[in-house]
Amino acid sequence: AAVSIDLTLQGAIDQLAAAAVATTFTGYQSLERSSVVLALVVNGEPAQQATAGDRVQLLLDGTPFYGEGGGQVGDRGVLVGAAGNDLKVTIDSVSRNRGVFVHSGTVDRGCLAVADSVVARVDRLSRSRAQANHTATHLLQAALKQLVDPSIAQAGSLVDFERLRFDFHSPRAVSLEELEQIEVLINGWISEAHALEVAEMAIDQAKAAGAVAMFGEKYGELVRVVDVPGVSMELCGGTHVANTAELGAFKIIAESGVAAGIRRIEAVAGSALLPYLNQRDGVVKALGERFKVQPTEILERVALLQEELKATGKALAAAQEELALVKASALLNQAETVGDYQILVARLDGIGADGMQTAAQQLQEQLGDGAAVLLAGVPEPAKVTLVVAFGPELIKRGLQAGKFVGVVAKACGGGGGGRPNLAQAGGRDPGALPGALAAARFELLELLSA
Incomplete structure (x- = not known):
């Protein structure tokens, strides 16, 4: 679906961000901070204050909220009033603009004004899920390099509260066996409870230590390195668990190709895994109840x-062909004689294309080598089926069933073709069928009377 962008709102945010200094981020150390409101956008316009029900974007002097970046979504949480101010603002997203963190949300109660002191609190569950999925992407890249191809490199990622998506350069798909091995390896690292080590260092020092950088990404002279000792070391500004054991478990849910030479793996880790498993378990239980079998027997x-179903389909097709033949036999007396030729143009409704083709062939054979048979019907609304069968004598005269049925089908808003002796076509305008059949009969009479 198309994404609508409010250019007026974005312009107001850009203007405020351009005039502000970079936001101090304290979310690595703490999920709560006392802050001061520096600027405010209310319902798309710069403002000095906002009240309950207003949609707001605001800048703080410092924040514990992670701003969307590096593939990780921004934090959720609340702002509450300080010193007895009965204020509550629900923050549903945080973005970055020139190093300035822009908090977006809704004022639930109270009044919010520029220069107010507030307490910013990150939602712990959402942060926990995001950082579990982010650490899992690092483990996933390490596993891919170890089990699939050491040259694999990240092409993009998305880390949110429900799952992770990891895009990587690879000339081939990852096999089911390899995906299973990756899951086993990562869950092994999780159970081994590796403590993560995070440090800031010069970029040259980080690269010398073996830290993996994303190709094409621009880094400053000082970088943040996230190290899972013996497993993974990457340049990363995102939030992570303190220990791999916090992930609990890791599950791959999909692998696909998204572009030439780029594959995508989607997975779930941490507490987000339970809702995913519960949903799948609910589907399995519902199927078991529907089929009256145990889950292992589904x-x-x-x-x-x-x-x-396949056997029933074959039986139905056979029955339809038999019905077509019965109906077709009743049409023989409608054939018209033109010299040495027999012409039969008739409707045969309620019959599928295969049954109609069988009927047309049988009628042509019964009427002889000089027979021209055109059968048509409406098997379902807004659909026309046409079949033409010509005997050898008509073909000798230069008539071709494929070309003839194409002309009739065109009159019914469709097309088709086939061999000189047998052809099939379809159309989308049942209302045009009577006129098309009358014109086809007249054409055959003209051609065979000459």
Whole structure:
């Protein structure tokens, strides 16, 4: 779906960010901070204050909220009033603009004004889920390099509160066996409880230590290095767990290609894994109840139903062909004689394309080598089926079933073709069928009377 961008709002935010200094971020150390409101946008316009119900974007002198970047979404949380101010602002997203953190949310109660002191609190569960998924992306890249190809490099990522998405350069798909091995390896690292080490250092020092940098990304002279000792070392400004054990478990949910030479893996880790598993478990239980079988028997039951459906489809097709032949036999007396030729143009409704083709062939054979048979019907609304069968004598005269049926189909808003002796076509305008059949009959009479 198309994304609507409020250029007026964005312009107001850009203007405020350009005049502000970079926001002090304290969210690595703490999820709460006392801050001062530096600037405010209310319902798309710069303002000095906001009241309950207003949609706001605001700048703080410092914040514990992570601003979207490096593939990780911004934090959620609240701002509450300080010193008895009964204020509550729900923050649903945080972005960055020239190093300035822009907090977006809604005033739930109270009054918010520029220069107010507030307490900024990050939602702990949301942060926990995001950082678990972010650490999992580092483990995933390390596992891909170890098990699939050492040259694999990150092409992009998305880390949110529900799952992670990791894009990487690879000339081939990752096999099911490799995906299973990756899961086993990562869950092994999780159970080994590796403590993460985070440090800031000069970029040359980080690269010399073996830290992985994302290709094409611009880094300053001082970089942040996230190290899972013996497993992974990357340049990263995102938030992470303190120990891999906090992830609990890791599960790959999809692998696909998104562009030439780029693959994508989607996965879930940490507390976000339980809702995912509960959803899948609910589906399995519902299927078990529907099919009256145990969860372990669902696959076998589905396979059996597929075979039954296939057999039923064949039986239905056979019955339709038999019905077509019965209906077709009643049409023989409608054939018109033109010299040495027989012409039969008729409707045969309620019959599928295969059954109609069988009927047309049988009628042509019964009427003889000089027969021209055109059958048509409306098997379902807004659909026309046409079949033409010509005997050998008509083909000798230069008539071709494929070309003839194409002309008739065009009159019904469709097209088609086939061999000189047998052809099939379709159309989308049942209302035009009577006129098209009348014109086809007249054309055959003209051609065979000459």
